[in-house]
Amino acid sequence: MSDHGTYPGLSVEEAREQVLACFRPLKPETVPILDALGRVLAEEIVADMDVPPLDNSAMDGYAVRCDDIASASLQRPARLRVVADLAAGRVTERPVGGGEAVRIMTGAPLPQGADTVVRFEETRSGEDWVEVINAGPRGRNVRRAGEDVRKGRTVLQQGTVLRPQEIGMLASMGRPEATVVRRPRVAILATGDELVGIGDEVGPGKIRNINGYSNAAQVLKYGGLPLLLGFATDRADELTEKIREGIAAKADLFVTSGGVSVGDFDLVKDVLATAGDIDFWSINMKPGRPMAFGTIDNTPLLGLPGNPVAAMISFELFARPAILKMLGYPDWEWRSVDARLRMSIERNDGYRHYLRVHLHTGEDGPEAELTGDQGAGILRSMVLADGLAVLPEGCTHLAAGSRVRVLLLD
Numbered sequence: 001m002s003d004h005g006t007y008p009g010l011s012v013e014e015a016r017e018q019v020l021a022c023f024r025p026l027k028p029e030t031v032p033i034l035d036a037l038g039r040v041l042a043e044e045i046v047a048d049m050d051v052p053p054l055d056n057s058a059m060d061g062y063a064v065r066c067d068d069i070a071s072a073s074l075q076r077p078a079r080l081r082v083v084a085d086l087a088a089g090r091v092t093e094r095p096v097g098g099g100e101a102v103r104i105m106t107g108a109p110l111p112q113g114a115d116t117v118v119r120f121e122e123t124r125s126g127e128d129w130v131e132v133i134n135a136g137p138r139g140r141n142v143r144r145a146g147e148d149v150r151k152g153r154t155v156l157q158q159g160t161v162l163r164p165q166e167i168g169m170l171a172s173m174g175r176p177e178a179t180v181v182r183r184p185r186v187a188i189l190a191t192g193d194e195l196v197g198i199g200d201e202v203g204p205g206k207i208r209n210i211n212g213y214s215n216a217a218q219v220l221k222y223g224g225l226p227l228l229l230g231f232a233t234d235r236a237d238e239l240t241e242k243i244r245e246g247i248a249a250k251a252d253l254f255v256t257s258g259g260v261s262v263g264d265f266d267l268v269k270d271v272l273a274t275a276g277d278i279d280f281w282s283i284n285m286k287p288g289r290p291m292a293f294g295t296i297d298n299t300p301l302l303g304l305p306g307n308p309v310a311a312m313i314s315f316e317l318f319a320r321p322a323i324l325k326m327l328g329y330p331d332w333e334w335r336s337v338d339a340r341l342r343m344s345i346e347r348n349d350g351y352r353h354y355l356r357v358h359l360h361t362g363e364d365g366p367e368a369e370l371t372g373d374q375g376a377g378i379l380r381s382m383v384l385a386d387g388l389a390v391l392p393e394g395c396t397h398l399a400a401g402s403r404v405r406v407l408l409l410d
């Protein structure tokens with residue numbers, strides 16, 4: 001890769017393809033199943049038993065023989081002798097013979113001989129007898145052994161993204177741990193002489209380090225582990241030191257912000273270009289036109305622009321898919337909706353624009369309203385946003401009422 005030069009008009013898709021080519025799914029690790037949420041399963045889970053293991057009751061009531069209640073009705077109830085009382089988690093050796101019933105709680109295994117459960121609501125009972133006032137089909141209110149999962153069946157395939165229901169299935173299979181793709185460690189470094197810590201006094205000419213937190217939160221949101229390197233002033237030794245820190249912490253990816261635009265103080269660029277193998281791009285998008293990408297000590301580095309909205313949107317477009325790819329996700333497309341614009345939009349520069357919008361429910365589908373000032377430094381436009389409306393490159397005008405694609409932020 002060359003260390004300088006800008007390529008006007010590199011499309012978002014071309015840039016993303018180049019970025020993603022440098023990432024692979026990470027190695028698997030074995031973790032407690034609650035830590036596996038949102039991650040990609042790296043093993044196949046095969047059931048080693050039936051679930052449920054035994055036929056059992058789906059209701060609180062009486063386990064009976066269906067033949068005994070075949071003609072039961074309110075006028076002519078079937079009277080049965082109650083021979084046992086069975087709580088969930090208990091079994092009885094006592095079979096249910098003709099004319100007999102066992103009082104049974106939900107989940108308790110069905111006793112030998114019984115094939116049907118009658119709910120309490122359909123009975124009248126005394127000390128040691130019960131009257132059934134409703135006939136019903138055989139097998140009513142019985143959960144069959146293996147009706148959820150049959151022994152030998154693959155219940156979760158390798159490559160599955162684990163949601164709460166899959167975590168439940170792992171629990172059902174008696175797995176306290178699962179083997180999943182490792183989470184990427186993402187080193188977050190903000191740069192700029194003007195930055196101060198978020199707990200510090202904002203002196204003249206200074207601003208708080210926003211990107212260090214918004215980018216770290218994005219890492220967390222998409223399943224990575226942020227390594228907070230704080231911020232470096234635009235000094236070569238400080239920057240180099242921070243980068244060394246990230247490499248020592250075994251970062252899988254560096255995300256820096258600031259110092260990559262054309263007019264920027266050259267130091268960040270110099271350091272990145274000397275210490276690593278970094279390209280500086282100009283991407284056909286706004287906000288977030290300038291971006292750096294390459295490797296430093298074999299670790300990929302994404303240099304995002306400094307403006308807080310630009311840093312977040314560039315992260316969404318480039319860092320997010322890289323993280324998801326490292327996590328082993330099969331794809332990283334956004335969920336999107338087509339929405340009607342509530343206002344007209346003019347942009348005469350020909351760039352692709354990602355506009356912050358709030359979505360409303362309109363009469364014929366979603367409607368998108370700009371969240372106010374769209375400047376790259378106006379963080380409020382992100383705070384109010386549900387999504388990013390895409391104004392395609394070359395498009396200079398969209399009338400109110402026209403349709404736009406909105407990438408959903410959540």
Ligand code: AMP
Pocket residue numbers: 190191192194195207208209210211212257258259260261264305306307308
């Ligand atoms: P740069 O890309 O370094 O030229 O920065 C562009 C703008 O973003 C400048 O106004 C910076 O002050 C601002 N900026 C850069 N880094 C941060 C940060 N971490 N937090 C908030 N604003 C920042």
Ligand code: MG
Pocket residue numbers: 191192193258259264306
């Ligand atoms: Mg700067």
